Amino acid sequence: MDFMIMALTFGWVKALKKLLTPEPQRSVPVGDDPSHRVAAGYKGNLLATPRDGVSTLYDLSKDSFQRYADRNCMGNREFLGQYKGNAKVKHFGPDIEWRTFEEVGRASDKFGAALRSAGLVPAPEKCTLDKIKTPCSLAIFENTCPEWMIAALGAFSQSIVVTTIYATLGIDAVVQAVNDGVISAIVCNKSNVKILTSRIKDMKTLKTIIYTSDLVAPGATIDLPKAPSGVKVVSMEDFIESGSTAAFPPCPPKATTCAVIMYTSGSTGKPKGVTITHAQIVAAIASGETALGIRDGGDVYLGYLPLAHILELMAEFSMIAMGCTICYADPKTLTATGAYPVGALEQFSPTIMAGVPKIWDVIKKGVQAKLALSSPVAQFLVNTAFEARAFAIE
Structure with missing residues (x-):
């Protein structure tokens, strides 16, 4: 059968062509430093922004919230629990819960205002991890989900830095990040509230714990511990709602303001915080738009990789910039092997995904x-x- 397929599809031509054709040069050096490279064949200037007037992630998202207001921005499936008690198969509802660009914009603005009410302040321009002295950073210790992005968008609306921590890392990594960045607020999953409060004595600056219910089944019994003195534990929904009455209009960042402090996975030792500015991420998004060739896209992107990694973060902001829809899943539920009745690939039918x-x-x-x-x-x-x-x- 393999021989027939190879013959019918001219596989022998492909094999011969691969043998005779040298590997193409995909990038070339720029300037004197060989580590600075650009895509081979690209003749234009290095890109700084996907569109005029956009120099920060706040500018980019605000523009998209207005430009694509009625278009679906984020989609998620309702988690119903483990299917028939099988811990390896997650049960999802048949419908997709949609949020439009306008709805995401409103929720993120409220979240940002609530952060200011909780005592967070705008980050100084050109701040770095070693120079942070004030509570100007929000930590996110959660898997990829709509609430992750809404929290980040809300932080950016107030010039607040987002500190990302892989959800797979242990509590020690969280303690390190909180203490490194003088962090006073953190977003986590409801299932992790207990372990966070158990180590609160080691995180003296932490005052607010905001929890999501991502992949928490309706009616699941996750007992929230009593909040330690001076620490507030609140659901994402209630926290966003509290921002409705907060008197803090958006405080836009500058291009040189730190956008994220991204902690490494710790595979080669202790996790390290990497500072990335708004200008750097916006420039990467501009390059992504050019490479993908999407404009005002009707495409659907499947978000499942960790948003604590720059690849997924840049990809999702690129989708927001281009008016595409982001549908959320986790790596174990992409196919029907780990999800019932169908996997995320079948239910969402994405046209773009990173991997x-x-x-x-x-x-x-x-x-x-x-x-x-x-x-x-x-x-x-x-x-x-x-x-x-x-x-x-x-």
């Missing part, structure tokens, strides 16, 4: 397992179509 080799391999194995149950004719047709498409792309 890493491990994720692509998981998806491939899922498809191969399902295909193995099909008839030989179906397997032949799918394999032939795949090879033909791959050949056309190359």
Whole structure:
């Protein structure tokens, strides 16, 4: 069968072409420093912004909230619990909960105002991690979900820095980040409130814990501990609502203001905080728009990689800039293997998604397992179509 597929799809032509064609040069140095590179063949100037008048993530998001007001910005599935007690399969409702760009904009503005009411202050221009002396940073210790982005957007509306911490890291990493950045507020999952409050004595600047209910089933019994003296524990919904009456209009950041302090995963030692400015992320978004070629897109992006990583953060802000819809999932529920009744890929039908080799391999194995149950004719047709498409792309 493999020989027939190769013959029908001109696989031998592809193999010969690959053998005879040298690997193309994909980037070239810029200036004297060989580490500074640009895409090969690009003749224009280095990009700084996706559109005129946009120099920060606040500028970018505000423009999109107005430009695409009635378009769906974020979509999420209702989590109903584990399917029939199977801890490896999550049960989701049939409907998608949508938020429009206008709704996300309103919620983020309220969240930002609530942060100011909670005692956070705008970050000074050109601040770095070692120079932070005031409560100007919000920590986010949560998996990728709509609330993560709304919290970040709200912080940016008040020139507040977002400190990202991988949700897979332990409490010690959180303690380190809170103490490094003089952090007074943190966003976390409801399931992590207990462990945070248990270490509150080690985080003397932490005064507000805001929890989400992402992947917490309705009626799930997660007992919230009594808040320690001087610390407020509040749900994301109540915190956003409190911003409705807060007298803090937006306080836009400057291009050189720090946008995020992104902690590394700690794979090579103690996690380290990396400072990234608004201008740097906006420039990366401009490059992404050019590379993807999307303008006022009707595309659907699947957000599932950690937002604590720059790839996912930049990708999602790129989607907001281009008016695309972001649908949220987690890596284990992309296919029906880990989700019921269907996986996120089938329910959301994304047209764009970012990924890493491990994720692509998981998806491939899922498809191969399902295909193995099909008839030989179906397997032949799918394999032939795949090879033909791959050949056309190359």
